[in-house]
Amino acid sequence: MDLWTSFGSLLGLFAFIQTIMPVEYALGRLGSSLFDYLSWYNYFEVHEIVGINSNDLYSWVQIYLSSTAFTSAQRATLCIPKNSKKTNYTLANSGKVCDKFKGANVWWQHISDEYRQSQISFWGERPDEKRYYTLQISKRDRDRVLQDYIDHITTQAKKLEFLNKEKQLYTNSRSQHNYEFNRKPWESVPFEHPSTFDTLALDTAKKQEILNDLQEFMRGKEFYHRVGRSWKRGYLLYGPPGTGKSSMIAAIANFTGYDVYDLELTEVKSNAELRKLLIHTTNKSIIVIEDIDCSVNLSDRAKRKKEKTTSEMPAKPKGEDEESRVTLSGLLNFTDGLWSCCGSERIIIFTTNHIDKLDPALLRSGRMDMHIFMSYCTFPAFKILAQNYLLISDHELFPQIEAIIDTAMMTPADVSEILIKKRDSVTEDPTEALEVLIEALKAAKDKPKAKEQGDFADGSEGVEATDMPQDEIKEEVGNSLADKRSAKQQTTSERIEKSSDGKSDCERGAASNQGEE
Numbered sequence: 001m002d003l004w005t006s007f008g009s010l011l012g013l014f015a016f017i018q019t020i021m022p023v024e025y026a027l028g029r030l031g032s033s034l035f036d037y038l039s040w041y042n043y044f045e046v047h048e049i050v051g052i053n054s055n056d057l058y059s060w061v062q063i064y065l066s067s068t069a070f071t072s073a074q075r076a077t078l079c080i081p082k083n084s085k086k087t088n089y090t091l092a093n094s095g096k097v098c099d100k101f102k103g104a105n106v107w108w109q110h111i112s113d114e115y116r117q118s119q120i121s122f123w124g125e126r127p128d129e130k131r132y133y134t135l136q137i138s139k140r141d142r143d144r145v146l147q148d149y150i151d152h153i154t155t156q157a158k159k160l161e162f163l164n165k166e167k168q169l170y171t172n173s174r175s176q177h178n179y180e181f182n183r184k185p186w187e188s189v190p191f192e193h194p195s196t197f198d199t200l201a202l203d204t205a206k207k208q209e210i211l212n213d214l215q216e217f218m219r220g221k222e223f224y225h226r227v228g229r230s231w232k233r234g235y236l237l238y239g240p241p242g243t244g245k246s247s248m249i250a251a252i253a254n255f256t257g258y259d260v261y262d263l264e265l266t267e268v269k270s271n272a273e274l275r276k277l278l279i280h281t282t283n284k285s286i287i288v289i290e291d292i293d294c295s296v297n298l299s300d301r302a303k304r305k306k307e308k309t310t311s312e313m314p315a316k317p318k319g320e321d322e323e324s325r326v327t328l329s330g331l332l333n334f335t336d337g338l339w340s341c342c343g344s345e346r347i348i349i350f351t352t353n354h355i356d357k358l359d360p361a362l363l364r365s366g367r368m369d370m371h372i373f374m375s376y377c378t379f380p381a382f383k384i385l386a387q388n389y390l391l392i393s394d395h396e397l398f399p400q401i402e403a404i405i406d407t408a409m410m411t412p413a414d415v416s417e418i419l420i421k422k423r424d425s426v427t428e429d430p431t432e433a434l435e436v437l438i439e440a441l442k443a444a445k446d447k448p449k450a451k452e453q454g455d456f457a458d459g460s461e462g463v464e465a466t467d468m469p470q471d472e473i474k475e476e477v478g479n480s481l482a483d484k485r486s487a488k489q490q491t492t493s494e495r496i497e498k499s500s501d502g503k504s505d506c507e508r509g510a511a512s513n514q515g516e517e
């Protein structure tokens, strides 16, 4: 009798439920609950949209599943997104893949449902797409691996996203007019420079030292935090034109995967604008100021003060120009002032052909942590170029080249130029290319005398070598004396394009920024 009473009550309850929800729905829910209860597995849905917001986890899962390990899926969607060269791989609708984590098997399925939006828009009711992933995991493994697995997916996806991200090359160079209206401090294009540490002609030990330094820096988050320093590193690249300073920057960008901000200092009107530019750079980036000696008047303050007192020129009223242009102190604040800490994992690179012109304050450790001398082409550097351009690692003419290359003082750019013209010999015999190079090296060896007399074949003039004492330079940069000599000697061989007013771009850039102190 009791049984019949209970059955009657159940029917009553069922009738009541039926009045408030459709019967198919009730049966469907009942069926799926029963299925969930009896199944060996748990199912988790990761929706693309939660409420009105996009779900980050959906994107991470998508990136994670698109990694090559998952090309085992039977159904996949392939596409090449606009502005990308890489093929994107995603699970097709209802496509399923299996993954393994900590000994457990998990299955992912991608579902894409079309459904009618409940809201009536201006155009009437319209179908929309509801996309989500279903994660299937055995109940036995769920508590043991689920949280770790989700963390693993997020970490891996972030890494993949960073590696696959197209690097950008930013510049602040634009007219004042645009700047006022745009209010966008940087503009960018995809960064596609092919230079890498493999193609860079540089002594192996020096190359390795730089690579180690970069690696230490990139995994130094804990370290920088522990010692209370902001996570940034400064490199000063100096040496004659054509020794690979720009190529080195590109190689660093390709190695780290960081975006490059090429800061055109002559376009920056004030310290405040410089600060604004700095704030608008992202983490994991390289901020470059090329030819820094040409951008602002950064010559040694002590020297300039001395020059001022000996000259009869009346001093400018204090602060007259401070607000209207970038000053040395503004630049120093940019590199290690309070505002420089507003981001992390940043590399600042300055390049110069005239290290002797820079104020020592700019060179001190903490600002420029590593001073890298880009030298004339040495024999080990030549061997890298020979490998790149002629695909040879040895040749019977190599000893001849080794004997004269150091005294010839030829830049890697000049050597590359000769080898590139003779690249046809790759398919035949590289001997002709090497013979032409030997002739050029011999000619270059005899050239310094002519250079000192300003007797350039192309009509450009040599520049006065600096009178800065060697021990002073050595103290500043801590590199070998011989290297410094070469760095200074390059000033005599530098080619500067003269315009009709007789001034070089460098001279004009520096002149426009003079008198800031």
Ligand SMILES: Nc1ncnc2c1ncn2[C@@H]1O[C@H](COP(=O)(O)OP(=O)(O)OP(=O)(O)O)[C@@H](O)[C@H]1O
Pocket: 199, 200, 201, 202, 240, 241, 242, 243, 244, 245, 246, 247, 248, 353, 374, 411, 412, 413, 414, 416
């Ligand atoms: N060390 C190098 N390794 C490989 N290629 C080099 C090297 N140096 C120069 N080159 C070649 O010469 C070209 C010019 O070099 P790059 O612009 O990097 O020199 P730079 O020192 O930055 O010159 P500048 O001071 O005039 O800007 C490069 O495109 C590259 O082909």
